[in-house]
Amino acid sequence: MAKEQINGNFKSQYRLLRDYIEEVKNTNPGFKAIGRDLLGFDGAFLKIEWHGQLLTTVGLDPNNGYYPLAYAVVEAETMLSWQWFLQCLRDDLDMDSRSKFTFMSDRQKGLIQAVERVFPCTEHRYCLRYITENMKKIFKGKIYKDSIRKLATCTTAVHYEREMHILKRLNKRAHLWVSKIPPSHWSKSHFTGRALSNVLINKMCEVFHSKLVDGRDKPIITLLEYMREYLMRKIVNVLKVIDKSLGLLTPYATNIMESVNKEANRYTMHWNGKVHYQVTGPNSDQWEVIGGIPYRHVVASIWVKAAHDPDVGKESFVTPIYTMERCKAVYSYKVYPINGMSMWPKSHGSTLIIEYHKPIGRSKKYRKKSHVEKEEATIGKKGKKVKGKSVEVKEQGPSKKAKIVRKARPPGSNACGGCCQKGHNIRSCLVVV
Structure with missing residues (x-):
């Protein structure tokens, strides 16, 4: 009874759900900002009497922080639910089927099929942690985990094939298992580069879901309000960081440029008189794109170019998504408060409530950690495993x-x-x- 007075009644909140939706739509119009064309998708169970799934899509902002974009509560994680969610996302962002976004997921039930139907032109990346977990069920040992990691971080197709040959000599069955997953979905060597990010793990969704644990066992409107209020606080915290930031680039891009500059000092450049440069130095046979930020080879070339053209600057070669100007534009959109329940507009629709038989025992609040997560947590502590x-x-x-x-x-x-x-x-x- 005390919890019901604090959090509200489950059944009565479902009856008011359509009124709440109308209130949110009236007070928060036109929220359509995206940091870049990269979106992670994930689902999480709701710990309520009628169960259900929380579907979310989270992007990355110009400072490489997670940026929650959309969320929805559905009855189950199915192909039809994901398809409906993607269609709503497409309509809200004025996208079409030819949009060349990059999606990342753990290959949830029905999501791959839904993406192929709604966004057939997108690049779909698979979370590296999910692939590692599946492989560990069949092939035990750290050597296979390290092999998967090396394959995922290869920067060229030549190096990818070399690592695949090493895996084949180690275990032909493991090589065959990995070969069935197209490298374009999980290896840097085969990414198109359109997302301007080399992210391999769907961590942005994991971080967002971790912030919602205390709200996922609340009645439906209390849960949605928990999320909306959290987003209000998050935007304010980011604005504080923006106010303290100086310079053209975001703090994330500035830190990377500083480390890249140190590496660039170890390379020797030879200019051919036009637009080509020969690079000599450590690992000069491996190239890597850090999501739109010039790498050490490029920075060394820029220094040679700047010697002949004083107007050339390293920051001008960084993609605009990492500028403070873009960051301010993304967070110019705010989440606004809503009125009290008595002032909500009355909708004419009704919500169908399907009674659900709650199983005996206390429901679990936290999800079970995978073997890979447990192993990483153990190794991360002081001392050895x-x-x-x-x-x-x-x-x-x-x-x-x-x-x-x-x-x-x-x-x-x-x-x-x-x-x-x-x-x-x-x-x-x-x-x-």
């Missing part, structure tokens, strides 16, 4: 991890399985073998 059961040893200062080897104990004994002593069990045992 430890197999087997681990315990926290409080008496030895900072928290440490240690492997426990179970000792044999007499049948029927209530002694500890770690040290064979009575009075405690292995969970609270402080003896590390």
Whole structure:
């Protein structure tokens, strides 16, 4: 009863849902800004009585931060749901079927088919983490994970084929498994470059969903308000960063240019008198495009060109999407507050509520982490990864991890399985073998 007074009633909020939608449309018109032509798609379960799925699309802003663009609540994650979501997105952004966006996803149910129907000309990237997780189910070991990573980060088709040949010598079955996934969907070496980004993981959607965990178990309108208010706060926080930023480029692009300049000092350039330059230096046989920012080879060439033309500057070769001017334009759109419930316009439509039988037990709030995520989290902590059961040893200062080897104990004994002593069990045992 207390939760219902705070968050609202599930069933009554569904009856008011159409009124709420009309209010949001009236108070927030014309929101159509995009940082660049790259959008990530993902879905998340709702932890409510009638279940459902939250579909989201998130882009990247000029400072390479995540930019939530659209979201919708649907009954299930199916091809028809994704198709409807993409059609709404197409109409709202005045796009057409020939739009050459770049989409990124975990290959959710029905999404690939929906994209092919609504946006047949788009480039569709597959999240590298999802590919790695699927491969790990069949081919165990760090060597295969590293091989996938090398293939994904290759910058030329020649280097990609070289890594594929190494994988084939290692395991022909693994090579065949990887060959079935076209490299244009997941390797830098085969990206078109239209997205001006070499992102390999659909992290923008993951970050956005992590901010909504506390709202996904609320009634429908409370959930939508939780998201709208979060977006209001996020835009304000970004505007604070914009006010503090100086210079032509965004902080993200400025930091990359600084590191690129250091690398460019290690290269020697020879000008042919026209528009071509010969590059000599470390890794001069590998080229990489950092999403519209000139790489070390190009910067070294620009320095030679600037010696003959003083009007040439490195920043002029950076794509406009990384300028502070573009960043300010993207965040010139705001999310506006709405009126109280009593002032919402009354819609004439009705919402059909399908009763759902809630299973026994408390519903889980957080999703299960994959094997790859658990492994990355373990390796990221202080110390090395430890197999087997681990315990926290409080008496030895900072928290440490240690492997426990179970000792044999007499049948029927209530002694500890770690040290064979009575009075405690292995969970609270402080003896590390």
